[in-house]
Amino acid sequence: MKITIVTLFPEYFDSFQTTSIIKRALEHQRVELELVNFRDYTLDKHHNVDDTPCGGGAGMLLSVQPVADCLKAIREKDSLVVMMTPQGKVFHQGLARELVGSYEHIILLCGHYEGFDERIRSYVDMELSLGDFVLTGGEAAALVISDALIRLVDGVIQEDSHLDDSFENGLLEYPQYTRPVEFDGQRVPDVLLSGHHENIRKWRLKESLRKTKLKRPDLLAKRTFTKEERKLMAEIEGEM
Secondary structure, three states: OEEEEEOOOHHHHHHHHOOHHHHHHHHOOOOEEEEEOHHHHOOOOOOOOEEOOOOOOOOOEEOHHHHHHHHHHHOOOOOEEEEEEEEEEEOOHHHHHHHHHHOOEEEEEOOOOOEEOHHHHHHOOEEEEOOOOOOOOOHHHHHHHHHHHHOOOOOOOOHHHHOOOOOOOOOOOOOOOOOOOEEOOEEOOHHHHOOOHHHHHHHHHHHHHHHHHHHOHHHHHOOOOOHHHHHHHHHHHHHO
């Protein structure tokens, strides 16, 4: 898989490429990460990529020419061009899986200043947001989305390392513990020390349901429960 980040600040991603799982994914060529500065495509003699809004207003807008020409130059036949914008669809884990499974080349376009010339939207395929807030630029969003995509690429991490992650199965992840067994009066649940794999599985499912009910009940509102989950939910509600 190839991810191209189109940005005025490629240096923003320096540490991202040289740390932990992402570093190993790049070194082992599981993923290719390309950084493109669209200032290189401006035709302005002063290398400007922004201008004042037509009709007046505060701030500066990114001009259509350098962005459009950049996207035309780097786009491949099956590329997906994604604009980072608070007006976009909110990114989530299911969409991350869909993108990784459907595209070999994803281009993430990072805005800056007051925003984009509206005509730039005609050169993109999708608009994504991290949520209902505004960032200084799209780089932070592109970094987060790249991280979420890369860890799902085959061979980057072991599959069972992320299958139970929060949101992978529509639930929050169950509580996790490691040694020591007891610390400051808090003890690891006995079931996790029992070695009984089926009891551990049931406990983890129940605790995932419990945590989701307490912290993200909205996720349960649209869930189709299995027979086992309905039974566990009844137990949870009886314990609350």
